[in-house]
Amino acid sequence: MSPRLTDWSLAGAALIALTTGVISLFSGRPEDWLIFALHGMAGLWLLLLLWGKLRRVWPRLVHLRRWNRRTPFGLLATLFVVVTLGSGIWWAAGGDLDFAGFNLLNWHIVLGFVLAAAIAVHMLARAKRLRKRDMLGRRRFVQFGALLVGGALLWPAQQAIEHALNLSGAQRRFTGSRELGSYTGNAFPTSSWVADQPRPIDAQTWRLSIGGAVQAPRAYTYDELALGDELEATLDCTGGFYSVQRWRGIRIGRILDRVGLQGDARYVSFVSVTSYRWSLPVDEARAALLATHIDDEPLSYAHGFPLRLVAPGHRGMEWIKWIVHIEVLKAPDPGQLLSLFTSSFTAAGRGE
Ligand SMILES: Nc1nc2c(c(=O)[nH]1)N[C@H]1C(S)=C(S)[C@@H](COP(=O)(O)O)O[C@H]1N2
Ligand SMILES: [Mo]
Numbered sequence: 001m002s003p004r005l006t007d008w009s010l011a012g013a014a015l016i017a018l019t020t021g022v023i024s025l026f027s028g029r030p031e032d033w034l035i036f037a038l039h040g041m042a043g044l045w046l047l048l049l050l051w052g053k054l055r056r057v058w059p060r061l062v063h064l065r066r067w068n069r070r071t072p073f074g075l076l077a078t079l080f081v082v083v084t085l086g087s088g089i090w091w092a093a094g095g096d097l098d099f100a101g102f103n104l105l106n107w108h109i110v111l112g113f114v115l116a117a118a119i120a121v122h123m124l125a126r127a128k129r130l131r132k133r134d135m136l137g138r139r140r141f142v143q144f145g146a147l148l149v150g151g152a153l154l155w156p157a158q159q160a161i162e163h164a165l166n167l168s169g170a171q172r173r174f175t176g177s178r179e180l181g182s183y184t185g186n187a188f189p190t191s192s193w194v195a196d197q198p199r200p201i202d203a204q205t206w207r208l209s210i211g212g213a214v215q216a217p218r219a220y221t222y223d224e225l226a227l228g229d230e231l232e233a234t235l236d237c238t239g240g241f242y243s244v245q246r247w248r249g250i251r252i253g254r255i256l257d258r259v260g261l262q263g264d265a266r267y268v269s270f271v272s273v274t275s276y277r278w279s280l281p282v283d284e285a286r287a288a289l290l291a292t293h294i295d296d297e298p299l300s301y302a303h304g305f306p307l308r309l310v311a312p313g314h315r316g317m318e319w320i321k322w323i324v325h326i327e328v329l330k331a332p333d334p335g336q337l338l339s340l341f342t343s344s345f346t347a348a349g350r351g352e
Pocket of ligand 2: 191192193236237238239316317
């Protein structure tokens with residue numbers, strides 16, 4: 001392939017990897033498996049393209065005399081790509097490692113964002129326009145097609161090999177997560193987004209308030225909520241584990257019926273005492289659960305006592321813990337993304 005087509009294809013594959021990677025952080029519905037498959041394929045395309053590019057620039061790398069100012073950067077970038085791809089592939093195959101308190105998947109995510117930013121800067125500074133002659137021609141076409149099909153086929157092949165060799169990667173969920181502590185009540189792992197660590201909440205004085213686009217705002221005590229609705233659901237953390245539990249509490253639809261929605265209500269936002277918040281479309285919120293218990297035990301502090309959201313099909317990140325307020329909204333809430341980054345710095349989030 002022409003150098004320019006290779007470079008633009010590299011950028012394209014990186015863009016697909018970035019987009020699907022970001023979506024995969026929020027989605028956990030089995031119907032969305034294609035997002036995860038595309039992410040894997042984009043990684044393999046990158047690998048094949050990189051191979052082609054390295055073969056081309058190899059002579060310029062190995063002969064010190066041919067180095068110029070940019071060569072060290074090029075080498076560093078290559079190393080970055082290899083480590084990012086390697087961490088993803090290694091994780092998918094079932095490997096893990098703990099480095100500076102973060103696991104392999106955490107590192108893959110961080111490296112992915114850094115790499116995407118680096119590629120964007122590089123393209124802005126140095127990208128050369130793609131010309132007709134970079135794309136036309138039967139040979140080019142065949143090579144490009146072979147690359148696309150090859151990368152796409154390598155992905156299921158990798159899965160098949162994992163199954164055949166019985167690698168631990170074969171046991172993971174379609175999201176890449178490993179099973180941990182299912183049906184063990186409060187004993188399953190707990191994790192917090194960044195560092196949310198509020199003070200323990202006293203259930204006697206705690207209240208859940210509901211406001212926004214409702215007919216009659218009101219507040220509930222703990223005893224009014226600990227009802228017998230049950231929901232078996234999978235908490236799938238973007239940190240790489242999942243756990244299935246039988247959650248108990250109250251269906252959110254019941255609460256919404258009690259306060260009555262205004263006609264133009266669209267989203268339901270769940271707000272933690274730490275100020276971390278997330279919202280669901282009304283229909284999905286209705287089917288979700290506000291959990292007070294796992295099996296017959298009240299939630300432990302770390303799992304969100306007294307009240308946490310259980311939202312099947314959404315990543316664990318969205319299952320707000322230590323809820324104190326529900327706000328019914330008429331429009332989406334883009335600010336919730338920011339709360340991901342600020343909640344751990346609020347006084348309540350730090351436990352003051
Ligand atoms: N308020 C609040 N809710 C939160 C978090 C947090 O940091 N603060 N972490 C989220 C993340 S990233 C996950 S995976 C789940 C973890 O739930 P668990 O600790 O019960 O396993 O809670 C979610 N809810
Ligand atoms: Mo998480």
